[in-house]
Amino acid sequence: MHVVYPAVVSCLLFSTGVYGVLARRNTILVLMSVELMLNAVNLNLVAFDVWLRDQLNGGQVLTLFVIVIAAAEVGIGLAIVLAVFRNRQSIDLDRLRELSEPSGDAPAVEKVTAGGGEG
Amino acid sequence: MTPALWPPTAQEIVFLLLGVVAVGSALLVVTTRQLVHAALWLVACFGALAGCYLVLTAEFVAWVQVLIYVGAVVVLMLFGIMLTRAPIGRTADLDSGNRVLAAIVALATAAVLVTVVVDGFRTAYAPLEPGTGSAKTLGGSIFRTWVLPFEALSVLLLAALIGAIVISRTDIKGRE
Amino acid sequence: MIAVAALIVLLPFAGAVAGLLGSRWPRGGSRTEENDLRANRRAAWIAVSSAAGALAATVWLAVQAAGSDGSGEFFWGELLPGSAEGTLTVIETGGLPISVGLQVDGLSVLTAILVTVVALAVQVYSVGYLRGDSRFPSYSAFISLFTSAMLLVVFAADLLVLYVGWEIMGLCSYLLIGHWWEDRANSRAAVKAFLVTRLGDVAFLFGIFTLGFAAGSFRIDDVIAADLPAGTLVLATMLLLGGVAGKSAQVPLQTWLPDAMAGPTPISALIHAATMVAAGIFIVARLFPVFPQPTLDVLGVLAAIGMLGAALAAFAQDDLKRILAYSTISQLAYMAAALAAGSPDAAIFHLVSHGAFKALLFLCAGAVIHHVGSNLLSHMGGLRRAMPITFWTMTVGFAALMGLPPTSGFFSKDAVILALEHSTSPIRLLLYGSALITVGVTGAYAVRAWLRTFFGEPHVQALPEPEPGTAHVFDGREAPRTMVWPIGLLAVPALLLGFLGLADMDWLSAATSLAVVLLGAAIVYASWRGAPQSDPARLLGPFRAPCEQAFYVDRAYAALVARPILALARGVVRTDTHVVDGAVRGSGRMTMRLSAFARLAQNGNAQLYVTGLLAGILLIAVGAVVWG
Numbered sequence: 001m002h003v004v005y006p007a008v009v010s011c012l013l014f015s016t017g018v019y020g021v022l023a024r025r026n027t028i029l030v031l032m033s034v035e036l037m038l039n040a041v042n043l044n045l046v047a048f049d050v051w052l053r054d055q056l057n058g059g060q061v062l063t064l065f066v067i068v069i070a071a072a073e074v075g076i077g078l079a080i081v082l083a084v085f086r087n088r089q090s091i092d093l094d095r096l097r098e099l100s101e102p103s104g105d106a107p108a109v110e111k112v113t114a115g116g117g118e119g
Numbered sequence: 120m121t122p123a124l125w126p127p128t129a130q131e132i133v134f135l136l137l138g139v140v141a142v143g144s145a146l147l148v149v150t151t152r153q154l155v156h157a158a159l160w161l162v163a164c165f166g167a168l169a170g171c172y173l174v175l176t177a178e179f180v181a182w183v184q185v186l187i188y189v190g191a192v193v194v195l196m197l198f199g200i201m202l203t204r205a206p207i208g209r210t211a212d213l214d215s216g217n218r219v220l221a222a223i224v225a226l227a228t229a230a231v232l233v234t235v236v237v238d239g240f241r242t243a244y245a246p247l248e249p250g251t252g253s254a255k256t257l258g259g260s261i262f263r264t265w266v267l268p269f270e271a272l273s274v275l276l277l278a279a280l281i282g283a284i285v286i287s288r289t290d291i292k293g294r295e
Numbered sequence: 296m297i298a299v300a301a302l303i304v305l306l307p308f309a310g311a312v313a314g315l316l317g318s319r320w321p322r323g324g325s326r327t328e329e330n331d332l333r334a335n336r337r338a339a340w341i342a343v344s345s346a347a348g349a350l351a352a353t354v355w356l357a358v359q360a361a362g363s364d365g366s367g368e369f370f371w372g373e374l375l376p377g378s379a380e381g382t383l384t385v386i387e388t389g390g391l392p393i394s395v396g397l398q399v400d401g402l403s404v405l406t407a408i409l410v411t412v413v414a415l416a417v418q419v420y421s422v423g424y425l426r427g428d429s430r431f432p433s434y435s436a437f438i439s440l441f442t443s444a445m446l447l448v449v450f451a452a453d454l455l456v457l458y459v460g461w462e463i464m465g466l467c468s469y470l471l472i473g474h475w476w477e478d479r480a481n482s483r484a485a486v487k488a489f490l491v492t493r494l495g496d497v498a499f500l501f502g503i504f505t506l507g508f509a510a511g512s513f514r515i516d517d518v519i520a521a522d523l524p525a526g527t528l529v530l531a532t533m534l535l536l537g538g539v540a541g542k543s544a545q546v547p548l549q550t551w552l553p554d555a556m557a558g559p560t561p562i563s564a565l566i567h568a569a570t571m572v573a574a575g576i577f578i579v580a581r582l583f584p585v586f587p588q589p590t591l592d593v594l595g596v597l598a599a600i601g602m603l604g605a606a607l608a609a610f611a612q613d614d615l616k617r618i619l620a621y622s623t624i625s626q627l628a629y630m631a632a633a634l635a636a637g638s639p640d641a642a643i644f645h646l647v648s649h650g651a652f653k654a655l656l657f658l659c660a661g662a663v664i665h666h667v668g669s670n671l672l673s674h675m676g677g678l679r680r681a682m683p684i685t686f687w688t689m690t691v692g693f694a695a696l697m698g699l700p701p702t703s704g705f706f707s708k709d710a711v712i713l714a715l716e717h718s719t720s721p722i723r724l725l726l727y728g729s730a731l732i733t734v735g736v737t738g739a740y741a742v743r744a745w746l747r748t749f750f751g752e753p754h755v756q757a758l759p760e761p762e763p764g765t766a767h768v769f770d771g772r773e774a775p776r777t778m779v780w781p782i783g784l785l786a787v788p789a790l791l792l793g794f795l796g797l798a799d800m801d802w803l804s805a806a807t808s809l810a811v812v813l814l815g816a817a818i819v820y821a822s823w824r825g826a827p828q829s830d831p832a833r834l835l836g837p838f839r840a841p842c843e844q845a846f847y848v849d850r851a852y853a854a855l856v857a858r859p860i861l862a863l864a865r866g867v868v869r870t871d872t873h874v875v876d877g878a879v880r881g882s883g884r885m886t887m888r889l890s891a892f893a894r895l896a897q898n899g900n901a902q903l904y905v906t907g908l909l910a911g912i913l914l915i916a917v918g919a920v921v922w923g
Contacts, residue, residue: 009138015229020149022221072279100899
């Protein structure tokens with residue numbers, strides 16, 4: 001088995017996950033895309049473990065760990081999504097805009113100018 | 120003596136078919152217009168990946184994949200979909216306005232990664248031997264070499280469990 | 296002797312400190328009428344006693360000096376031959392050391408007597424003149440401080456010590472001119488006096504530096520003894536002349552003196568007639584040996600212009616105090632002319648007698664103003680009967696100003712004219728002619744002021760309540776005793792001081808100037824007899840307006856100096872607000888504008904952030920692969 005095949009499959013899978021994270025609006029779909037990316041990593045780990053013939057089976061064990069962590073992550077993630085939904089009745093990512101600069105930039109400019117003028 | 124990259128062997132053909140299924144269903148997951156379908160395509164993707172693991176002789180990982188991902192994670196997702204009262208059926212607004220940018224970045228990622236990987240591992244060859252990924256081998260590894268991370272992970276799982284409960288329950292208030 | 300000289304300087308200084316700090320202490324911080332009265336009484340006692348102490352010490356010093364052996368080059372050296380010098384301490388500056396020391400000789404003792412006598416008279420007079428003024432304690436303390444500073448100038452043995460006193464005098468002059476600062480015009484006058492004299496003082500300071508560094512010492516004796524190159528001497532003395540012109544109100548820095556009459560009249564008498572303005576003349580006399588001929592010629596030309604111009608201006612004024620102010624400029628120009636003619640003897644003689652009679656004139660004018668409630672001649676007239684003492688003493692003063700025998704002015708002015716007549720200066724004719732004409736004009740304006748004040752119909756108007764910032768009206772016939780006594784005290788030297796110079800009289804020259812002055816007086820008298828109601832100033836005809844405006848010098852300075860500087864200042868302000876501030880504000884505004892673009896990215900969409908993040912990572916990865 002050439003390593004290139006699983007590596008390329010894993011790359012494509014990862015890119016698909018990237019697209020999903022960046023393009024999807026629904027938070028649950030974004031979580032699914034994250035799972036896709038994790039799985040791409042897992043595939044890589046397994047393939048390289050086989051290639052390198054690791055006596056300790058590090059790659060495969062790490063894959064198992066990743067799977068466990070992913071499960072935990074999905075659990076927490078969904079709990080957060082539910083909490084958000086409870087508070088806002090929506091889990092659309094592009095409507096969660098609290099991080100943005102407060103709108104109405106003109107007054108901010110005036111305020112700073114006035115302060116400079118006094119000083 | 121490494122065999123040539125082309126033509127592929129039978130194992131590789133099987134793997135490639137499974138890979139095509141996995142990538143194809145993953146594409147459907149990120150492009151479908153129905154939320155529930157996305158979850159179901161995810162099942163298909165994970166299943167195909169489990170097949171890939173089998174071909175790569177990592178049988179224990181494959182079963183764990185089926186058990187946890189297909190069995191648990193996707194079910195959790197479906198619960199999430201249900202609890203957030205997502206619309207069932209075709210909806211037009213599952214994609215945000217960021218789609219074009221996202222596609223560009225994703226394609227660029229794919230291009231860079233594929234280029235680098237193909238360039239780096241063109242000649243790498245892994246002969247497959249059955250049994251290297253059996254439950255017995257892995258179990259021995261985990262409980263001999265990797266037992267400490269394993270214990271740490273169990274604590275992590277516990278913490279995640281408690282965290283999920285605390286976050287999702289409404290009758291637990293923060294400290295005043 | 297030095298200890299006594301130090302005591303003379305320090306006594307008024309202690310009086311100033313005590314008056315400033317102690318008048319209201321420990322009670323009386325609150326401004327009730329009773330507290331004000333008590334503070335005024337205490338301040339008056341402090342000021343008068345310190346001035347009297349300084350006078351007594353000076354007299355003792357004079358007696359000691361007169362009893363000593365020795366002789367000097369000048370008449371004061373013969374009169375008061377004793378001299379002494381002492382250094383308190385030497386301050387190492389890294390460059391030339393400054394020796395803090397005093398010097399007693401005939402010149403300083405003579406001037407010190409003038410200063411202390413006038414200061415005592417003015418302190419006593421002020422008690423009556425400023426009765427009930429709530430700022431009297433600070434006023435009298437400033438007078439004490441001024442007296443101390445002037446005495447320091449007089450006794451200083453070091454140019455820099457002298458300069459300290461010089462500057463303190465300028466400060467006190469400023470403070471006292473602006474005593475009634477509630478009136479905007481008074482504070483403006485104070486600022487004007489301060490700025491104009493400051494202009495001269497800068498030159499003066501640099502003159503001191505030039506002399507000191509050239510001679511290698513700031514001690515006056517060392518500077519006089521040093522053999523300096525002629526170019527340095529001319530430069531240094533020209534610079535000193537700037538300070539002299541500023542302090543002594545000579546052309547071209549004379550404009551501050553008439554405006555300084557905004558201060559209380561005793562201040563005009565003390566500072567702006569008798570003492571501070573004499574400091575410039577005193578300095579030239581003190582440093583006379585270092586003054587080379589070119590500088591003296593310049594001084595002479597300025598004096599010739601100043602004496603005649605100021606006398607003509609005095610003839611056209613309607614304000615009694617301004618008449619006296621212009622007359623002061625004119626008389627100081629006499630002294631400067633005597634110096635230019637090479638006779639510091641005559642200059643100092645005239646300085647002393649002028650100090651006496653001009654202080655007398657000012658104090659009398661103060662009494663008149665106090666009585667009338669106005670400065671203007673057109674509001675006076677017929678005061679002869681109402682104020683007999685003031686009338687007679689002021690008559691003495693005017694006679695001395697005109698130079699009528701047997702008053703002091705007759706002798707001292709004769710000494711000046713004699714010196715001009717016999718000088719070897721290249722500008723002798725100019726000086727002599729100008730002085731003679733000025734003598735005539737002096738007689739004219741003195742008689743005019745005398746007649747318009749004391750004769751003719753009374754024009755006194757019953758003024759209502761006095762405005763703040765003017766001397767208040769006194770109800771009695773004559774001024775209060777505290778004002779009459781100093782007038783009487785000063786009338787004695789004004790009348791008799793001249794006999795000191797009896798020995799040096801030249802009767803022919805005296806007769807010439809007497810004839811000229813009587814001619815001027817007679818013309819004015821005839822004009823007044825013809826029409827007692829109208830002002831004899833009409834004799835000037837078309838020149839009356841220019842004379843009244845002092846030949847538009849003020850206006851010319853305003854146009855040439857003040858207005859361009861104001862325009863420049865406005866330009867600087869505009870540059871500051873529009874260019875400097877504009878740059879600061881503009882950079883702030885530009886940052887805000889530019890950041891508005893950057894803020895477009897800050898839209899709260901986490902997906903966009905992640906997109907940017909990944910794109911950046913990709914670019915870095917590509918870069919690492921391609922160039923790594």
